Amino acid sequence: MRNGGRSIEDGLFGVRFEERTPQSLFGRAILDQAEAPAPPPQRPRPRRPGNAAQALHEARFSLAEREPDLSARRTITWPQLIAGALLVAALGWATWAAPALVRQTAYFVGVGMFALVILIRVFAAAASLAPPRHAPMRWTGAAPIYTILCPLFKEARVAEALVASLSALDYPHDRLDVKLVLEEDDTETIAAIMRMGLPPPFSLCIVPSAKPQTKPKALNYALSKARGEFIVVYDAEDAPDPNQLWAALDAFAADPSLACVQAPLRIDNARARWISSQFAAEYAIQFDAILPLLTRIGLPVPLGGTSNHFRTDVLRRLGAWDPFNVTEDADLGYRLAREGWRTGMIAPPTWEEAPVSIGAWLKQRTRWIKGHMQTWLVLMRTPFRTARQMGLAPFLSIQFVLLAGIVAAFAHGPLAIALLAALLSPEALLSPYDLALAVAGYCTAIYGALAAAAATRDLSLAGAALTMPLYWPLSTIAALRALIELIVRPHHWAKTEHGVSHRQKRQT
Secondary structure, eight states, rough: EEEEEEEOOGGGGGGOOOSSOOOOOTTTOOOOOOOOOOOOOHHHHHHHHSHHHHHHHHHHHHHHHHHHOTTTTSSOOHHHHHHHHHHHHHHHHHHHHHHHHHHHHHHHHHHHHHHHHHHHHHHHHHOOOOOOOOOOOOOOOOOEEEEEEEEESSSSTHHHHHHHHHTSSSGGGGGGEEEEEETTTHHHHHHHHHHOOTTEEEEEEEOOSSSSSOOHHHHHHHHOOOSEEEEEEEOOEEEEEEHHHHHHHHHHHOOTTTEEEEEEEEEEEETTTTHHHHHHHHHHHHHIIIIHHHHHHHHHOOOOOOOOOHHHHHHHHHHHOTTTTTTTTHHHHHHHTTTTTTEOOOOEEEEEOOSSSSHHHHHHHHHHHHHHHHHHHHTTTHHHHHHHHHHHHHHHHIIIIIHHHHHHHHHHHHHHHHHHHHOOOOOOSHHHHHHHHHHHHHHHHHHHHHHHHHHHTTTTTTHHHHHHHHTTTTHHHHHHHHHHHHHOTTTTOOOOOOSOOOOOOOOO
């Protein structure tokens, strides 16, 4: 599709896909010969759009035009392709010249990385069992204006519950700027909200139709109209703790180097299905063990998709969200670190709804893995620059958090098959040492889930933790789908349906 003479879907190597072009595994596409705009000699401050057309253009193209190397508009660059081809050629030659040495080196590198990931998870799980520390109140001035952005798309079913949850926030309503961000062509949700008769401080922000139709593009458009000194993003199904805004302000007041704080995300429909219980256990590990550990030792954080609180001026200076990255949250967390800003965690949680069917889970997980691939590729376009901006330890943490997660998604299925073969046959492919390490990895993850369940005082997750090895192989299916989508439709956003299951009373 073209808008104002620009093609907006970039595929591999900067090839742009037209909207009317059929997609296939090999990307049947029309090649647009227009070159991507050259980056400016120095980064200007983002313009504050003065009208809808300019605001829409900025929402779509601002980051890609100002900092092309930081945008996922292109999936992979030619230097990356050449470097990858050279690496494959070098490994091929080395395998031919010294196959035993290559196998042994690859084995020890793989085992070492796997063991390090196990240690990180053990430390994170152990740290999560420590009693929570309640931060003292530090915000002593008047309540600043706080903008709340809630992007909704096909969410008529949960819109009323969202308004009720946000109305329950313990914050002066005359200091709130709540924007329900809706797509122009989502007439059903717009009509449902109009029938409600929104009270102050709620308002509608209608995003004009344009590709890519993604959550970060909608957020960028709404950001141009935000009035708050601080800003937070909530999803349509969210129910934040009433004290969450004050906790975020206290964190910002305590540490001027914080640009963002992440609230923990918890699941309140874990008992609906087995898949939702696994999702809840996974969230407990991520938001009550892994992310707190990363923030405590000052490493970059792949943000969750909701309940991120920002200093608005910092968010604008960074170029806000990348509309072409389908995990814009993780991308923004690493981009904050590149600019020298820190991310913190706060205690008051946000309650969410997990997928309750394998199909819905698979669509969502495919998008997440695809977005993590996009984010890693963007970070590795200029690896030396990224390492110089972040520092060596944060740069290495990207590989052990982001890349390791991608590799694990592909590996879980084959590893499960190998383990099953090892248990059934004494002549299996795995040696006793490999088998012991794999079992240790599974046990560590189960321990992490049990520890996180104890930390959140939700012992119903214990059963889910014990059956997690049956859940992980599903991620390999999602990873393969994500790889295909990365090639044929990198910016496609798979919508998750909400309001489809019973949500239980929340534990705090």
